[in-house]
Amino acid sequence: MSISHRGKRWLYALVGLLALGLTACSGDEPQNVLAPVGKYALKEDRLWDLTFMFAAVIFVIVEGVLVFTLVKFRHRPGREAAQFHGNTKLEIILTLIPATILAGIAIPTVKTIFDVAEKPANALEVTVVGHQFWWEFRYTGLGPDGTDVVTANELHIPTGQEVYLTLEGKADDVNHSFWVPRLAGTQDVVPGRENHLLMRADTPDTYWGQCKEYCGLSHANMRQRVIAETPADFQTWLAEQQKPGVKPTGGVAAAGQKAFLANACVGCHTIGGTEAAAEVGPNLTHLASRKVFAGALLELNKENLIKWVSDAPSVKPGSRMPSGVKDLGLSPQDVQDIVTYLLTLK
Amino acid sequence: MATVAVDQRRRLFARPRATTGPASWFSTVDHKKIGILYGVTAFVFLLIGGAEALAIRTQLATPNNTVLSANTYNQFFTMHGLTMIFLVVMPLGAAFMNYFGPLMIGARDVAFPRLNAFSYWVFVLGGIFIYSSFFLGGAPDGGWFGYAPLNETLPGPGMTFYSLGLQILGIASLAGAVNLIITIINMRAPGMTLMRMPVFIWMTLVTQFLLLFAMPIIAVALFQLMFDRVWQANFFNPANGGDPLLWQHLFWLFGHPEVYIMILPAMGIVSEILPTFARKPIFGYAAVVFSGIAIGFMGWGVWAHHMFAAGLGPVANSAFALSTMFIAVPTGVKIFNWIGTLWGGSLHFRTPMLFALGFIAQFIIGGLSGVLHSIVPSDYQQTDTYFIVAHFHYVLFGGSIFALFGAFYYWWPKVFGRLLSEGLGKLHFWLMFIGFNLAFFPMHIVGLKGMPRRIYTYPSGMGWDFLNFIETIGAFTIAVSVLVFIVNVIRTRKHGEEPGDDPWDARTLEWATSSPPAAHNFDEIPIVTSRDDLWHKKYVEDPEGQPVPVIAGGADAQVEEEGHGHIHLPSPSYFPFVASLGLPVIGWGVVYNKPGVMILGGIVILLGVFGWALEPSVEEV
Numbered sequence: 008m009s010i011s012h013r014g015k016r017w018l019y020a021l022v023g024l025l026a027l028g029l030t031a032c033s034g035d036e037p038q039n040v041l042a043p044v045g046k047y048a049l050k051e052d053r054l055w056d057l058t059f060m061f062a063a064v065i066f067v068i069v070e071g072v073l074v075f076t077l078v079k080f081r082h083r084p085g086r087e088a089a090q091f092h093g094n095t096k097l098e099i100i101l102t103l104i105p106a107t108i109l110a111g112i113a114i115p116t117v118k119t120i121f122d123v124a125e126k127p128a129n130a131l132e133v134t135v136v137g138h139q140f141w142w143e144f145r146y147t148g149l150g151p152d153g154t155d156v157v158t159a160n161e162l163h164i165p166t167g168q169e170v171y172l173t174l175e176g177k178a179d180d181v182n183h184s185f186w187v188p189r190l191a192g193t194q195d196v197v198p199g200r201e202n203h204l205l206m207r208a209d210t211p212d213t214y215w216g217q218c219k220e221y222c223g224l225s226h227a228n229m230r231q232r233v234i235a236e237t238p239a240d241f242q243t244w245l246a247e248q249q250k251p252g253v254k255p256t257g258g259v260a261a262a263g264q265k266a267f268l269a270n271a272c273v274g275c276h277t278i279g280g281t282e283a284a285a286e287v288g289p290n291l292t293h294l295a296s297r298k299v300f301a302g303a304l305l306e307l308n309k310e311n312l313i314k315w316v317s318d319a320p321s322v323k324p325g326s327r328m329p330s331g332v333k334d335l336g337l338s339p340q341d342v343q344d345i346v347t348y349l350l351t352l353k
Numbered sequence: 354m355a356t357v358a359v360d361q362r363r364r365l366f367a368r369p370r371a372t373t374g375p376a377s378w379f380s381t382v383d384h385k386k387i388g389i390l391y392g393v394t395a396f397v398f399l400l401i402g403g404a405e406a407l408a409i410r411t412q413l414a415t416p417n418n419t420v421l422s423a424n425t426y427n428q429f430f431t432m433h434g435l436t437m438i439f440l441v442v443m444p445l446g447a448a449f450m451n452y453f454g455p456l457m458i459g460a461r462d463v464a465f466p467r468l469n470a471f472s473y474w475v476f477v478l479g480g481i482f483i484y485s486s487f488f489l490g491g492a493p494d495g496g497w498f499g500y501a502p503l504n505e506t507l508p509g510p511g512m513t514f515y516s517l518g519l520q521i522l523g524i525a526s527l528a529g530a531v532n533l534i535i536t537i538i539n540m541r542a543p544g545m546t547l548m549r550m551p552v553f554i555w556m557t558l559v560t561q562f563l564l565l566f567a568m569p570i571i572a573v574a575l576f577q578l579m580f581d582r583v584w585q586a587n588f589f590n591p592a593n594g595g596d597p598l599l600w601q602h603l604f605w606l607f608g609h610p611e612v613y614i615m616i617l618p619a620m621g622i623v624s625e626i627l628p629t630f631a632r633k634p635i636f637g638y639a640a641v642v643f644s645g646i647a648i649g650f651m652g653w654g655v656w657a658h659h660m661f662a663a664g665l666g667p668v669a670n671s672a673f674a675l676s677t678m679f680i681a682v683p684t685g686v687k688i689f690n691w692i693g694t695l696w697g698g699s700l701h702f703r704t705p706m707l708f709a710l711g712f713i714a715q716f717i718i719g720g721l722s723g724v725l726h727s728i729v730p731s732d733y734q735q736t737d738t739y740f741i742v743a744h745f746h747y748v749l750f751g752g753s754i755f756a757l758f759g760a761f762y763y764w765w766p767k768v769f770g771r772l773l774s775e776g777l778g779k780l781h782f783w784l785m786f787i788g789f790n791l792a793f794f795p796m797h798i799v800g801l802k803g804m805p806r807r808i809y810t811y812p813s814g815m816g817w818d819f820l821n822f823i824e825t826i827g828a829f830t831i832a833v834s835v836l837v838f839i840v841n842v843i844r845t846r847k848h849g850e851e852p853g854d855d856p857w858d859a860r861t862l863e864w865a866t867s868s869p870p871a872a873h874n875f876d877e878i879p880i881v882t883s884r885d886d887l888w889h890k891k892y893v894e895d896p897e898g899q900p901v902p903v904i905a906g907g908a909d910a911q912v913e914e915e916g917h918g919h920i921h922l923p924s925p926s927y928f929p930f931v932a933s934l935g936l937p938v939i940g941w942g943v944v945y946n947k948p949g950v951m952i953l954g955g956i957v958i959l960l961g962v963f964g965w966a967l968e969p970s971v972e973e974v
Contacts, residue, residue: 039803041817051731051733082699082700117674118731120730178589182503193662221806
């Protein structure tokens with residue numbers, strides 16, 4: 008990877024303009040397309056390397072010839088323009104050269120198109136549902152008694168295994184596009200349809216992504232993380248997710264659960280082991296096991312949760328979650344209690 | 354043309370007579386005045402769309418910025434796209450096609466002068482209609498591509514204005530297309546065979562055919578969207594069995610030819626400017642013309658490359674990848690021919706030439722990045738990122754807008770009789786060239802670093818901050834360059850050099866008449882004997898094939914004073930303007946679902962069309 012990276016750097020330097028912008032390293036660039044991981048992103052990247060190389064060479068040649076022409080044939084006193092109308096042979100040659108190059112590139116292109124669309128055996132299957140403005144992930148049949156394990160915004164996957172995502176477009180939602188650049192290119196989530204996307208991570212890491220198809224007011228705030236773990240860690244995580252929600256033990260958390268169930272929260276969210284079983288908003292059964300929430304916009308901590316529960320639309324414009332204080336009539340005490348409860352839901 | 358005596362019937366309006374003064378602009382049917390109207394209006398919209406771009410760039414200059422709210426940002430990027438496409442690049446093309454189409458083919462006017470005025474008025478009222486949404490509850494905010502079903506679920510009247518406004522603008526484009534096609538086919542001067550037409554006229558013809566077939570497709574989609582939004586139909590609503598992908602197919606089946614509608618006139622302009630300033634004929638005329646036609650045909654077979662990630666499946670994606678690669682071939686042919694035109698020439702780097710060369714240099718980049726998008730698996734990464742934003746700005750700004758500014762400098766002395774300042778022109782070019790590349794080249798890189806399009810904010814720590822800041826500096830540099838152009842225009846009104854009829858020693862017929870041209874264009878319709886007819890009337894070839902000026906007045910056809918008295922030009926008319934007034938009224942009626950208002954608009958159109966039909970096209974004063 009380091010070699011291909013250096014090669015790319017060199018090509019950009021060749022292109023010349025503003026190579027400065029590339030000097031920053033990919034370490035703090037969590038969505039860098041040019042730092043691919045896993046076989047699907049790498050296949051796409053290899054094709055990019057090939058075509059970009061051709062493009063860079065053609066760019067240098069054509070712009071070079073253009074500049075050369077401008078210098079060589081600039082007007083000087085006493086020099087007349089040569090009066091010729093064309094050259095059929097040259098025209099044919101110059102048509103055939105790009106046609107041949109393109110035909111050459113077409114072959115690996117078509118091959119890769121089919122490659123990255125082929126469903127492998129033994130892939131982990133996860134359903135991805137796009138909502139305005141957050142992601143729902145369903146591990147079909149992996150819950151207790153054949154139910155689904157449902158989580159939001161953080162997609163856990165085991166390393167070393169292909170993951171076959173079914174992108175499900177809810178009929179009453181809008182277009183989204185699921186994109187985790189370092190793992191794979193994008194596929195759209197189209198209402199009323201199902202698309203598929205394959206990815207595979209070979210090293211444990213957290214891979215960032217965000218919605219790529221304009222989906223309304225908070226399109227910019229619809230993000231996601233893919234957490235790739237060793238198969239053992241993944242199984243541990245899965246086992247935790249299969250459990251029902253933690254029952255509150257302390258006084259404040261119990262009050263929080265009561266407030267949660269007595270207010271409008273219960274109309275949209277599910278918390279396993281309680282009567283909250285609605286599927287409009289994210290499943291909160293293991294909310295506190297996540298690092299981020301609200302479309303991976305906010306880090307999960309008490310302060311952010313209080314802000315969010317009190318007045319979600321002020322944090323994320325156009326949020327479907329109403330303002331807890333203004334719209335749902337929660338008191339500041341209710342908010343405190345609910346957040347305390349939510350933070351116990353490991 | 355037959356003339357009709359003034360009849361004594363009572364009329365709604367007295368037939369307008371004035372050809373000067375403010376009122377005459379509302380009644381003119383002169384293709385040159387209509388061309389100027391198109392140009393001025395489109396330039397005003399360019400300033401508005403540019404201001405939106407500056408607001409967008411200001412918001413994105415730094416991470417987590419709050420200059421614009423999400424709501425305002427989404428309206429601005431949508432309106433920026435709609436404005437630049439439908440209210441700037443297309444009508445600027447129309448301005449030059451209107452003004453110079455008849456002049457370059459040796460005609461006195463377009464085939465249907467009143468329809469021409471109607472096209473213009475529908476265009477300007479369509480633009481005003483869309484912009485009225487800012488004051489009537491919010492502008493369109495679903496992107497210029499307005500994907501379903503978001504286009505139906507967005508609150509506020511914005512997307513209803515979008516559906517109606519683009520339908521109105523489509524009527525303007527359709528009427529204009531019919532008019533220009535018939536003008537070019539039927540009204541060429543004697544001897545102006547198809548293969549003697551200037552390349553700009555060829556590209557105009559191809560463009561108008563594209564409009565003729567593309568606008569009905571988007572009209573269907575917009576009509577369905579209007580019914581979905583206003584009368585709860587379900588064409589695109591998946592919750593009730595509609596299909597959002599139907600919108601994508603219809604939109605891009607229009608939308609891709611639309612790209613060529615915006616670039617082909619620019620290619621035509623460049624093909625006029627280069628030979629003039631290289632002082633030699635265009636290289637491979639036939640190849641340039643046929644590659645333009647080929648692009649026109651092949652442009653219909655590539656639309657789904659906008660939908661590679663929509664899940665059409667590997668077979669469809671492969672097919673559209675191949676057709677997209679294929680269309681790069683005729684585009685490449687054009688680049689080679691332009692360089693061939695420069696090769697061996699005696700290149701004069703006047704301002705129009707600089708813009709034409711800027712076009713070529715930047716279009717090469719936009720073309721190459723376009724080929725990169727055809728590589729479907731790479732496009733899965735690039736689509737909907739700033740890489741795409743960079744690509745199409747290199748084509749439509751670095752390409753079309755540069756060529757159109759070149760056209761301003763090139764043809765200004767013909768239209769206004771005065772030369773724009775060369776010094777300010779060069780300053781304009783270099784500022785715009787630097788600003789453009791500063792604003793848009795980093796977008797390639799920031800796109801590859803994973804920055805999606807259409808996001809109103811972004812966090813820091815993504816590796817995007819520095820590049821975005823540079824882009825904003827570039828955007829403001831572009832704004833400064835446009836200010837220089839405005840200063841140049843104002844200065845030229847009083848102080849511009851008056852260079853005579855043919856300041857560039859050019860090649861085509863528009864330079865054979867006076868600057869500015871008389872209302873009837875040519876005192877005598879020219880007889881065309883060759884391609885680049887004017888050039889061949891000015892120069893003969895010596896034994897080595899080098900041009901030698903023709904002695905004494907070869908370029909000036911003898912003026913027959915006798916003939917002048919018999920030129921009958923179409924008379925001015927208010928009715929095209931009246932008829933067009935009804936369209937936005939119907940639009941507002943639909944937005945607010947008020948049948949009375951719709952009927953009122955219909956009545957206005959009916960009155961306008963009746964008056965139009967009943968008045969003779971030519972009346973003697």
